[in-house]
Amino acid sequence: MSTPTQDSAVYSELPAGVKRQATQLKLADDVRDGSAYLSSFLRRHVAPRNLATAAAANDAHQVVLLDTVVPKKRPSSLQKKGRRQLNARERRGVDCFAASTARQTYRTHVPLHTLWRGYMRSLLQLEPSRALAADAQHRLLKADYHGCVLTVARSRCPSLVGVAGIVLQETRCTWRLVTREDRLVTVPKATCVFTFELEGHVVTLYGKHFVHRPADRCSKKFKSKATIDL
Amino acid sequence: MAAFSDLNILHMENVSTKEKLLMAIKLGYEVVAINNYVENVLVKDDKGKSKKEPSKVVEIPAPVKVHLTERDIGDLKVKGASLKQLSRFTTVLSDPGQWRRMQEDDIQAYDLLAVQPTTEKLFHMACTAIEIDIITFNIGDKLTYYLKPAPVSKAIERGVHFEIVYSEGFHSSSRRTFIANALRIMHVTHGKNVIISSGAREAMDVRGPYDVANLGLLIGLQEPQSKDAISTNSRACVLHANTRHSVKSVISVRSSSELKAEDQWTVEACRKEASEESGDDSSESAAEEADSSFDAARPESKRRRMDGV
Amino acid sequence: MVRFKNRYFVLEIVHPLHASTHRSVQEQKLTSQEVYHSLKEEVHKSHGDYGSAAFSISCNVKYLNPYTNTIFVRIRRGPHRFLATTLPFIKKIGKQDNIFLNTLYVGATVRNCHKFLRNHNRQQLAVLLKKITHPEERKKLQTSLLRACVLENVETWNTQTPMQ
Numbered sequence A: 001m002s003t004p005t006q007d008s009a010v011y012s013e014l015p016a017g018v019k020r021q022a023t024q025l026k027l028a029d030d031v032r033d034g035s036a037y038l039s040s041f042l043r044r045h046v047a048p049r050n051l052a053t054a055a056a057a058n059d060a061h062q063v064v065l066l067d068t069v070v071p072k073k074r075p076s077s078l079q080k081k082g083r084r085q086l087n088a089r090e091r092r093g094v095d096c097f098a099a100s101t102a103r104q105t106y107r108t109h110v111p112l113h114t115l116w117r118g119y120m121r122s123l124l125q126l127e128p129s130r131a132l133a134a135d136a137q138h139r140l141l142k143a144d145y146h147g148c149v150l151t152v153a154r155s156r157c158p159s160l161v162g163v164a165g166i167v168l169q170e171t172r173c174t175w176r177l178v179t180r181e182d183r184l185v186t187v188p189k190a191t192c193v194f195t196f197e198l199e200g201h202v203v204t205l206y207g208k209h210f211v212h213r214p215a216d217r218c219s220k221k222f223k224s225k226a227t228i229d230l
Numbered sequence B: 001m002a003a004f005s006d007l008n009i010l011h012m013e014n015v016s017t018k019e020k021l022l023m024a025i026k027l028g029y030e031v032v033a034i035n036n037y038v039e040n041v042l043v044k045d046d047k048g049k050s051k052k053e054p055s056k057v058v059e060i061p062a063p064v065k066v067h068l069t070e071r072d073i074g075d076l077k078v079k080g081a082s083l084k085q086l087s088r089f090t091t092v093l094s095d096p097g098q099w100r101r102m103q104e105d106d107i108q109a110y111d112l113l114a115v116q117p118t119t120e121k122l123f124h125m126a127c128t129a130i131e132i133d134i135i136t137f138n139i140g141d142k143l144t145y146y147l148k149p150a151p152v153s154k155a156i157e158r159g160v161h162f163e164i165v166y167s168e169g170f171h172s173s174s175r176r177t178f179i180a181n182a183l184r185i186m187h188v189t190h191g192k193n194v195i196i197s198s199g200a201r202e203a204m205d206v207r208g209p210y211d212v213a214n215l216g217l218l219i220g221l222q223e224p225q226s227k228d229a230i231s232t233n234s235r236a237c238v239l240h241a242n243t244r245h246s247v248k249s250v251i252s253v254r255s256s257s258e259l260k261a262e263d264q265w266t267v268e269a270c271r272k273e274a275s276e277e278s279g280d281d282s283s284e285s286a287a288e289e290a291d292s293s294f295d296a297a298r299p300e301s302k303r304r305r306m307d308g309v
Numbered sequence C: 001m002v003r004f005k006n007r008y009f010v011l012e013i014v015h016p017l018h019a020s021t022h023r024s025v026q027e028q029k030l031t032s033q034e035v036y037h038s039l040k041e042e043v044h045k046s047h048g049d050y051g052s053a054a055f056s057i058s059c060n061v062k063y064l065n066p067y068t069n070t071i072f073v074r075i076r077r078g079p080h081r082f083l084a085t086t087l088p089f090i091k092k093i094g095k096q097d098n099i100f101l102n103t104l105y106v107g108a109t110v111r112n113c114h115k116f117l118r119n120h121n122r123q124q125l126a127v128l129l130k131k132i133t134h135p136e137e138r139k140k141l142q143t144s145l146l147r148a149c150v151l152e153n154v155e156t157w158n159t160q161t162p163m164q
Helices: A016-020 A034-045 A048-059 A088-094 A106-124 A134-142 A214-219 B017-027 B074-078 B098-102 B120-128 B149-158 B175-189 B209-218 B223-230 B232-243 B261-289 B297-308 C021-027 C032-058 C080-089 C110-131 C135-148
Strands: A149-155 A164-170 A174-179 A184-188 A192-198 A201-206 B005-010 B031-038 B084-093 B112-117 B161-165 B194-197 B251-255 C006-014 C060-065 C070-076 C100-107
Touching: A106 A134, A106 A164, A106 A174, A106 A192, A106 B261, A134 A214, A134 B251, A149 B261, A164 B261, A192 B261, B005 B017, B005 B084, B005 B161, B005 B194, B005 B232, B017 B031, B017 B074, B017 C006, B031 B232, B074 C110, B084 B098, B084 B120, B112 B120, B112 B232, B120 B149, B149 B175, B161 B175, B161 B232, B175 B194, B194 B209, B194 B223, B194 B232, B209 B223, B209 C080, B209 C100, B223 B232, C006 C080, C006 C110, C032 C060, C032 C070, C032 C080, C070 C080, C070 C110, C080 C100, C100 C110, C110 C135
Parallel strands: B005 B031, B031 B084, B084 B112, B161 B194
Antiparallel strands: A149 A164, A149 A192, A164 A174, A174 A184, A192 A201, A201 B251, C006 C070, C006 C100, C060 C070
16 A cells, blocks of 8 residues: 555555455456556557657646646737837926926037038038039938027028028928027928028028938938929 | 910010010910920932931021010019010921921920830820820821820820810811811720810910810710819929929939029028038138037047048 | 809900001091901800800990000800900901900909009009100109009199190
């Protein structure tokens, strides 16, 4: 009469008294020995191909799943750990584009303009006497305008005409300028025509066809549009 | 509403163009395009094939501008308006090779470019491929090809306009053909991008703007559309012509010397900045000598300039 | 009852610019009958029997000024389209051969047409002032302009010679 072994969780031994009477009860050999009974039982009822798995699982003390279990999906907020991108609402909450109004003076941004002029000079290889080369003109489409002194030459909104300042921020639809009066103005691109001068060349930007984020403008292929009307 | 325009006043050698302009002014037109019509920009050789050789190049006349005194434009001045003169070049498109010739500087110098296609294929080319502003027809004669909706709608999308010349309709022999062709154009364009102009060979061919709008009613336009045909659509056509001189119609670059006096204010802010910058440079040495007081920003900007440029 | 609506066309007969105006007034003085018949003929050419019939029952020449070559034509609203679309094609009226008509104004009442014509004539006087160089003619014109604007002194009215 052996005590049930620790690893025999599937079966338990017959009671001691039954075992003593085994011969009289004419119990088969394998019934007396639990593990032998188990393997004969498995051999009788489990398909041969699954037998090895079952036996291995038994030996390896693994749990064999008899039904397929679909793992529960974890909520998306918990799925990705660590670094993840902020959505638009969170980005706005972070408020990284806000600048304190005290710092928005025209004078503090004049060096930015100077920097921009140097950048444009090298980008376009400007010479006041000669006309701008064709490829230089195309580079104007993809140039960065932060620091440029833009003037609204024409606009559908009369109050915007004449607004001029240094570009602080370019978004998809607007330009944020700081004017000489230290006013931060947000000018919509779609309804305005802008001009600036560079080394003897006057450049006119038709805002209606410029409604793209600066990052997108670099890779965008521009197609000729029907009209340059406001 | 946009100003009344007549975009086709023919410039002919023996007839005074100034007289036609004076008539247009009297009738109230504020925008006028003087049209140089050259039938073939390429020279044909004996076998009938067009070819271009340096020695046989067709001379294209320079754009015409008529000098008008204050007295001449008195009719408009009284209303507070002024006459705007544009130059236009029209040619018959009978060969695809002509387009290459039209891309050269002497033709591109004109404000407006117009073609008169002769076959369906060339009409398709004019509507979809080439950069022109106006498509005209020989409206007094029967149209030799069908106007299909597909290329026409592509042309409307691109901003190309279709022109109806009304002076042809005044000859009793061609009045029916004129109306028939005009109706055809109307059916296929549904009144969009249509301009009506005089094509005046002489001063008495021009008609007043309200009469021309009534002509529009005759050929199937609605009232607002027919008024547009001589004002808004003409203006759109001229603006489309301006895109030829711009980079992909997004940016246009000109020399500062070309900027008119009344437009100087548009670059004033830039110039102020530039002059201040150069002013700083000249006073740099003086500042180093004398111990003048600058605001906090100044020394920083000087430093940056030396690094960046 | 449904409202009886009219359209009043203010037309101007335009001669070639270089033609002298004196000759046209004295030699070829227009009558309203001539104008009516010329218009009817043209409407018949453009719009056939129906057009000229509609024209004949509803059209009148209301005012004719041979000096300024201005005509008021009244026609019922509806048939007015026949007249409107025919006007550009008219090349002669009565005995006057090389002319065309310029529509200055289309109104619904004759009163508004008169108002328009008054303002139009004032403008035309100002235009003439720019164009005339002969000093005596200029002086005459200035007098008539002042009268038109009632800016002249009342005492001097009797002493001034009437406008010719």
